[in-house]
Amino acid sequence: MTSPAKAEGSGPSIALDPELDKNTEPAEVAKKLEGRSPGQLMWQRFKRDRTGVICACVVIFYFVISLAAPLLTKLSGTNPYTLYGQDPTYADTPVLDEFGLPLGYFGGMSGTHWFGVEPQYGRDLFAMLMYGMRTSLFMALGVTILLMVTGIVIGLVGGYFGGRTDYWIGRVTDFFLSFPSQLFFIAFMPVVTAFFVDPQEETPTYFRALAILIVLWVLGWMGMSRLVRSTVLSLREREFVEAAKVSGASPWRIIRKEILPNVVSPILVQFTYQLPSTILTIAFLSFAGVGFVEPTPDWGRLFAAAAGYAKQDPAFMFFPGTALVIFVLCFNLLGDSVRDAFDPKSGR
Amino acid sequence: MFQFIIRRTVGAAVTLFLIGAVTFFLFVAAPSDYASLACGKDCSPTRLEEIRTALGLNLPLHTQFWDFMSGIVVGRDFPTGHCPAPCLGQSFYSGEFVWDTIMDRFPLTLSLTVGALIVFLFVGIGAGMLAAFKRGSMVDKVATGGSMVLSSFQIYFLGPIALTVLVYQTGWMEDPKYVPFTQDPLGWLVGLSIPMVVMATIFTAQYTRMARASMIEQLAEEHVRTARAKGMSQKYVFFRYAWRGSLIPIVTVLGIDISALLGGGVVTELTFSLQGIGRLAVNGAVTKDLPLTMGVMLFGAFFILILNILVDIAYAYIDPRVRLS
Numbered sequence: 223m224t225s226p227a228k229a230e231g232s233g234p235s236i237a238l239d240p241e242l243d244k245n246t247e248p249a250e251v252a253k254k255l256e257g258r259s260p261g262q263l264m265w266q267r268f269k270r271d272r273t274g275v276i277c278a279c280v281v282i283f284y285f286v287i288s289l290a291a292p293l294l295t296k297l298s299g300t301n302p303y304t305l306y307g308q309d310p311t312y313a314d315t316p317v318l319d320e321f322g323l324p325l326g327y328f329g330g331m332s333g334t335h336w337f338g339v340e341p342q343y344g345r346d347l348f349a350m351l352m353y354g355m356r357t358s359l360f361m362a363l364g365v366t367i368l369l370m371v372t373g374i375v376i377g378l379v380g381g382y383f384g385g386r387t388d389y390w391i392g393r394v395t396d397f398f399l400s401f402p403s404q405l406f407f408i409a410f411m412p413v414v415t416a417f418f419v420d421p422q423e424e425t426p427t428y429f430r431a432l433a434i435l436i437v438l439w440v441l442g443w444m445g446m447s448r449l450v451r452s453t454v455l456s457l458r459e460r461e462f463v464e465a466a467k468v469s470g471a472s473p474w475r476i477i478r479k480e481i482l483p484n485v486v487s488p489i490l491v492q493f494t495y496q497l498p499s500t501i502l503t504i505a506f507l508s509f510a511g512v513g514f515v516e517p518t519p520d521w522g523r524l525f526a527a528a529a530g531y532a533k534q535d536p537a538f539m540f541f542p543g544t545a546l547v548i549f550v551l552c553f554n555l556l557g558d559s560v561r562d563a564f565d566p567k568s569g570r
Numbered sequence: 571m572f573q574f575i576i577r578r579t580v581g582a583a584v585t586l587f588l589i590g591a592v593t594f595f596l597f598v599a600a601p602s603d604y605a606s607l608a609c610g611k612d613c614s615p616t617r618l619e620e621i622r623t624a625l626g627l628n629l630p631l632h633t634q635f636w637d638f639m640s641g642i643v644v645g646r647d648f649p650t651g652h653c654p655a656p657c658l659g660q661s662f663y664s665g666e667f668v669w670d671t672i673m674d675r676f677p678l679t680l681s682l683t684v685g686a687l688i689v690f691l692f693v694g695i696g697a698g699m700l701a702a703f704k705r706g707s708m709v710d711k712v713a714t715g716g717s718m719v720l721s722s723f724q725i726y727f728l729g730p731i732a733l734t735v736l737v738y739q740t741g742w743m744e745d746p747k748y749v750p751f752t753q754d755p756l757g758w759l760v761g762l763s764i765p766m767v768v769m770a771t772i773f774t775a776q777y778t779r780m781a782r783a784s785m786i787e788q789l790a791e792e793h794v795r796t797a798r799a800k801g802m803s804q805k806y807v808f809f810r811y812a813w814r815g816s817l818i819p820i821v822t823v824l825g826i827d828i829s830a831l832l833g834g835g836v837v838t839e840l841t842f843s844l845q846g847i848g849r850l851a852v853n854g855a856v857t858k859d860l861p862l863t864m865g866v867m868l869f870g871a872f873f874i875l876i877l878n879i880l881v882d883i884a885y886a887y888i889d890p891r892v893r894l895s
Binding site for chain 2: 397399400401402403404405406408409410411412413414416417502505506509510511512525526528529532533536539543546547548550551554555
């Protein structure tokens with residue numbers, strides 16, 4: 223991965239005087255008349271990368287529409303739970319034919335049902351997708367932040383203290399890495415839910431979300447921890463850390479002021495790669511039938527439904543699928559751009 | 571080399587034991603009464619007690635765990651009969667030996683993963699190297715752009731698309747099905763071609779990108795430049811010097827991806843409703859069938875560990891520096 227410390231010259235190494243670096247960004251880049259922080263330099267490089275900026279906009283757009291899902295569905299006048307095909311209130315505007323397939327073109331697209339309706343039940347796809355994205359994105363954001371923080375803490379401890387601590391942390395990490403992760407996700411979801419609710423009862427959505435969070439968290443922190451550990455390991459031997467040690471700084475202070483600012487960029491890069499992969503894992507769980515279940519709107523559950531309807535109504539999978547491909551594509555390209563902006567040497 | 575394999579095997583055995591322990595105790599710690607789950611709705615206390623004895627749930631936990639783990643090595647005796655050596659217990663519900671069930675389902679998952687592995691290694695690395703060889707050309711642009719887009723696709727999206735286009739709408743091919751390879755090799759290939767290609771496509775895209783990047787990096791190395799400066803032809807330099815070096819990072823990533831490979835197989839079989847080990851894991855988890863879940867987990871972990879050791883051996887074969895140390 224990137225090694226950010228190389229790009230900064232002797233910047234943070236003169237951080238002996240505590241007054242000099244007030245913010246967490248390392249102070250100044252040497253040999254520049256106008257001082258620019260690495261953060262500013264990165265931002266300038268990023269702005270010049272057209273693909274990166276477009277992709278960032280798309281990603282932000284996704285987050286905005288999932289935040290605004292209730293507003294958007296108010297606009298279309300639909301909601302993700304109503305069975306428009308079966309509810310007698312909507313009997314005068316039929317959306318399904320006698321075989322339970324959507325009426326009209328391309329999955330029953332119409333003025334009220336913008337993306338068509340679900341076969342058999344007649345639920346509105348637009349509302350389901352908007353709310354589904356909301357569920358997936360916010361779940362993924364929560365999980366990613368949680369496992370990043372865990373990975374950073376474990377990696378910092380292992381990398382900084384080294385020796386026996388590092389050895390045992392390394393063994394535990396290896397052990398977690400050898401789990402067949404997808405199989406474990408499937409197997410442990412029901413077990414973890416059983417800790418919260420009686421298996422005979424219906425599991426509330428919040429407990430399901432909590433179970434997903436726990437499973438993904440426990441089996442997901444290793445990549446981050448490895449990355450942080452290796453970065454910290456190379457930083458630990460650097461002169462500015464030695465200098466801080468000699469001048470009597472406490473380990474906590476050295477980690478906070480000398481080491482953390484230098485691991486920020488690999489962490490950010492890793493974050494932009496981790497988030498889409500978390501979304502895909504959550505979608506996978508729902509697809510396999512152990513994540514979110516009916517009637518909670520969720521991106522992955524739409525795919526499970528779509529796979530079932532593929533024979534009769536292939537149009538159903540178009541919108542959820544295309545939306546996911548565009549999202550993952552943009553997030554990956556954004557990740558590449560962020561990496562390039564932080565470390566111009568990595569190049570393409 | 572021999573020592574290395576021994577060390578890895580011992581490590582793998584310890585890991586498997588620990589994975590078994592974690593799975594077992596997490597399952598047991600969950601407040602579910604497996605006997606009453608197996609008994610069903612109208613269940614009398616005597617029947618419940620019978621089931622508990624039959625499943626061995628009345629024994630202390632450590633005995634249950636030890637019975638299970640030792641059964642793998644020496645086999646076990648159940649009221650219904652003897653379960654020979656690699657015994658992974660008996661399913662709570664069907665009463666079948668888990669090992670037999672897994673052996674029944676695993677060939678499908680193995681066919682999918684290995685089939686896809688072969689396809690994506692050859693196509694992916696080939697395309698990536700071609701792109702690096704003709705860097706900046708049309709071929710390169712198509713390979714880079716195409717692999718970027720394809721790697722953002724998901725098996726559960728691409729799968730239904732392939733089925734719709736090839737099976738449901740045009741009728742060019744039949745629904746994917748599994749025919750044992752030993753019975754009918756051609757039927758095996760035809761029956762699994764759509765799932766294999768769909769699974770391989772997504773991995774191919776990732777490996778094309780990786781192979782291209784790795785090859786470009788290798789071509790900038792000093793020994794490659796020296797070889798070129800000596801007047802060797804572009805092709806000779808490419809295949810004699812750069813090719814082998816560029817494989818090293820790919821094999822490293824392959825080692826990390828082994829678990830993702832099994833995961834990909836699981837998603838693929840769920841997408842095409844094939845009866846493989848992934849379906850078994852889902853069933854075991856949903857019905858809370860402890861021996862079945864334990865068996866599938868341990869078997870999955872075993873598969874990954876074996877492949878990992880194979881990758882490490884391949885690594886030593888490709889990189890002479892590893893062999894020496």
